[in-house]
Amino acid sequence: MNWSKLWEDCVRFAQRLIQTPSMPFAEAAIGELVADELGALEMDEVWRDEIGNVYGRLYGKDRSLPALVLNTHLDHVDPGDPTLWPVPPYAGEIVNGRLVGRGAADIKGPLAVQVYSMAALRRAGLRPRRDVVFTGVVQEEIGGAGARHWVTHKAYDVALVVLGEPSANEIALGHRGIVQMWVQFNGRSAHASVPHTGKNPNYPLAAFLTNLAATQHTLSAHLLLGPTTVAPTLLEVDTKSTNVTPAWARVLLDFRTASESVRSLQAFIQQTAPHPPAQIELAWEPDVPDPDATITGFYMPPESEVVQRARALIGAGMGREPALTSYQFATDGRHFTPYHIPMIGYAPGEESQAHTAGESISLAQMEESLRGYVALLRDF
């Protein structure tokens, strides 16, 4: 196999991916581009599903083994003000050894590497040890409907999912989960000219937020995934009138945790509030409905056999041992946790590039990652 030709084709594919904008719900064109490429690279099977996900399968030497799944999403966030970019966000230009553009690191550079690791084996006339399935899923940036569709409809067993979220070619063993709760304080509405005739819920809400700034450090931490954090985000009241005091006021708390449960977070809110809140309500149902279960995005113990084997193969491919690390952001991996599917994150690109103006990825890191992936696919 001609490595420099393979690498050139991989970079060109990454550029074409960036040149094909793919905001959530507008992933049809990129889905077609990826399916065409998988077909041209002679995968054994290429198919789409009804939600818009795209798949490619390379048959393994032993087709009875559970599959190795490569997962990336097809969508990206809005590029924002184009004047803040050094080059246009959808040009796919290379500047000083880095590919620049919306989605370069999150997640089109990694997507190209995953697809071309499969192509590398095909061009070398090699078969992977087990079936390899590429899954390109829609709507990751807005809740993960594509990933949830894949995990609930797949008709084969999975040995390992490799998430292509940027990890700088180290191995990410997890990230914290998300829980969002509304905390509401009730009062009694009054005309703003006679406030003493009512009971203004903005005061207990303010007292609660002041206490929260002081008590948040008491939330517990996970050994590897780090401390639980809380961020108050939205504030709402029932009235739209400027001269009426509200009947209720509420704040949305965004918790990131791998060590607390819904129940323990509710207790934390009760203890923090100087006046008892009228209501504590989940903003949406979490993936794991048990209120006493510890919330995690995903977590793979470093000593697990799957992690050790994947790390050794990737290390041999790259010529250096990847560190074991974790993600700050959330990924589609959280939707696979309830199904007990083993997962790691491994991809080129820095997490800090994701969602920024001027997003870019190092080409040297992409090539190192391609070598790591090829070794993993061949022998895992």
Ligand SMILES: [Zn+2]
């Ligand atoms: Zn991503």
